[in-house]
Amino acid sequence: MNLEKLQNRNPAMDILRIVAVLCVISIHFFYHTGYYSTTADNVPMYFATVLRTLFSVCVPLFMILSGFLLCNKTLKKGYYSGIRKTIIVYILVAIACIIYKSCNGSYTLTPLTFFTGIFDFSGANYSWYIEMYIGLFLIIPFLNIIYKNLDSRKQKNILLITLIAITILPSLFNAFKFDSYEWWANPATDTDTQKLMPSWWVDIYPITYYFTGCYIREYGTKIKNVFLIIALVIAIFGFGTFNFYRCYGSTFTTANYVYWNGIEPYVMSVLIFLIISKLKLENINVKAKFVLWKISDLVLGTYLVSFIFDSIYYYEILNINTPDFYARFPFMPLMVLWVFVSALVSSAILNIIAAGIEFCWEKICCFFRFVFKRKNKSEIIVNDKD
Template sequence: MKPEKEKPMTRKRDLRLDIIRCIAAFSVISVHFLSHIQYYEASMEGGRMFLMTLMRTAFMVCVPLFLMLTGYLMHQKQLKKGYYKGILKTLGIYILAALAYQVSLSLFSGAPVSLRKYLLQILGFGGYGWYIEMYIGLFLLIPFLNAMWRGLKGQKQKMLLIVTLLALTTLPSLFNIYDWHTPGFWQLPSSASSFQRIVPAWWLLLYPLTYYFIGAYLQEYGLKLRAWQTALALAACIAAFGAFQFYRSTPGPFQVTLATDWGGFPILIESVLLFHLLLQIKTTRIPRFFQLLFTKISELSLGIYLVSIIFDNIFYPRLAAAVSSVPLRLNYYPVIVPLVFICSALFSQLLLWIQKAIAWPFRRIPWKKVTAHLQIKGESAL
């Protein structure tokens, strides 16, 4: 008898990470809901506006979840042959989604098709493409960030790196949002639009690195919080931070400050707590159907995010025309957000099929033999 060949070990898929992607994708569409119903232009008055402020506070974890997940999964990647091929799928989905978005704009507006205009828009990362523009840079840096991470000696030094990044990217959101020149400024909610800088704030845009290394830290060390403690802390943070932001904006429109952005302290705390909470899910208790559903949505999550702008442009103008009151538009959240999510998922699946069809002929090419042949031919020419 011939000895059986050992089967290559396959890495078991972590359903918890799929669930994180699903929640992040749904949160993105929920945040866009608030933007498209003119929440930010309405006065912060009444129970509905307060509820929407809490919703925004909760759903702003979307981008941080994606960034922490990147650090969680990729912090051991090294600069090896073939590393840069890892971004091709992401770029492929982006290009197809961006092209579909430009075509949809032409269809809605009746403008003529212009390949030159489409190309410039794709290269300009319009629509929701800003995330891809950021991610390209992060992806290129990852091997070097990981080399720095591995070079640190133990948990204390890695924690010190994160604390340093927090000081650069998050600390300003705690102190640079107040009008320190005005006595009794805390009694003037509208002073949120006027503030003085008292801590350095030059490195704010480094916040993706902060989340990346937090994700790496959580993968290696985790947090010493039980699930119920984490859930309680998360709920308390959403309530406290949401109420504070509502107060700071009253009675005018929503006040955008450093604290309300993705690098802000409130969003960071909530994102870390939610990420840690989701890692504690007992996936064996989830029915098989929902496991498959989470896995599929996770696979489509990037496409869902990118193409959702197409369906935003379809549904929200109709909602605005039908309902003039911004607070009353909240009634349609349970309808429009799931509708946009489902349509985006189906369209994302279509783009994935197209991408695979385009890539299939290239995968059939024996690149190793072609490369070897070219090398031999080059050497003989010399």
């Protein structure tokens, strides 16, 4: 156990990673159990909609974490090697998913599809996040230059407000149809809405979340946790109730406000991040801190490889033994736990393999550096003699 590294580690960030991956697995429950094809018109669907609304914070929490943890990174030697482990874990998961899908007949495995499945991010079904994160990681030093060179908190406020305005707020102001009384009476029957704000830049929302993490790291908040928790509860039920109203009598309406560039995930993820980051965990038990660290370290692989266990547990066990979403909904806690534990164990195995690959890579690099140094020294000696 590396006690020095453990002592310097913030357990709140480990807890946030674990909460984020649990939210990922939880929101996938709705995707795999028929929620999106079930009419929302009763109490069970209301609570399901509220939960689905809450779990949309999954990916935003990861993005805010990136800003919080990487806001001091600079463009120096060795920076880009920091993504090596992420790439190795992704490739291992992609190989595992490709093998699994080829075994169950949903993937045609050939040498070509094997390599294209890895490079086009289709092999691992949940790997879109890796595709996004690679680009974000590459530009983080430059984002940090922008943030660090703003002279005052006021300027950083303006930066964040500007990004929120062009990436998040369009989902709020472009979500209604103000000139139609009929629309307000039954919005689920008409998904057309009025555009009141420009929305061309909404796809750069990861940068908004990144700078949000930077801002929280630097300034935090003086608001007490009890008020943040009250605000979070109001947000969860307020947004959940609104979503239920928007799709009442129909199936779930996935409009922009529920996507990750939407106002709902942004507000809730910021509140959750603030609440957990303000927890006083200085005196937490060392063993508990170590466990949180190790689980947190496995979160990426858990997220990616959970696809395999989603496929097994939902489509080969739960769905064939239950008739519809109403019968499946009570099993949600158990299914999420099963997928999480199974994916976590698999991630641990993949991380061991990844560590072995990294070790071998380092040894190979050291060997070639040694060879090139000897070669250069020999050339220098020969030139001196000449």
